[in-house]
Amino acid sequence: MTSSTALTAIPVDVLLMAYGQGFFPMAHDDGEIHWHCPDPRAIFPLEALKPDSTTARFLRTGRYATTFDCEFAAVMRACADREETWIDERMITAYAELHRQGHAHSLEVWSGDELVGGIYGVALGAAFFGESMFGVNNAGKVAFHLMADRLRDAGFMLFDTQYLNSFTERLGAIEIPRSEFQARLERAIQEQAEFA
DSSP, X not given: OOSEEOSSOOOXXXXXXXXXXXXXXXXXXXXXXXXXXXXXXXXXXXXXXXXXXXXXXXXXXXXXXXXXSSSHHHHHHHHHOSSSOSOOHHHHHHHHHHHHTTSEEEEEEEXXXXXXXXXXXXXXXXXXXXXXXXXXXXXXXXXXXXXXXXXXXXXXXEEEEESOOHHHHHHTOEEEOHHHHHHHHHHHHTSOOOOO
């Protein structure tokens, strides 16, 4: 993959080819979209993910309503609504088309009629590439753990989170060498996992 793209939305076939090779795009401050394939790579071990006590209480009490694949673009825009973001209009256009074609998914968390949390990502075979999440008052963690439950139930083998940071580490992310990630990815995209 080249390091950047022109100032247009990325075509779906290019995105799918890139994800299949372990690359993902991010909009940079220079106005271009650059391709990343970090070493080490951060993943969430699906079998080991457990909510903290506060999030578990939110999940048990059903404080929030949730939907799946109902407000994909709204989740992306909420994820982009921060001081520093790699999500611009080209990314939203490209991923909304991925979603329309069934390759990208979102989980939304609601407090009444207000969207208060969500997560979105790309599905390829039995690999899910978590792109971003947002939330207020623990709603983001609720979205994350409900998405993890869906991934396990659907038979996904790989939950990618790209880079490790303090937040993803608290959620349970670990780093593995890129070579190991590529081997896991190759196996996962040969399998088929489908959301119910």
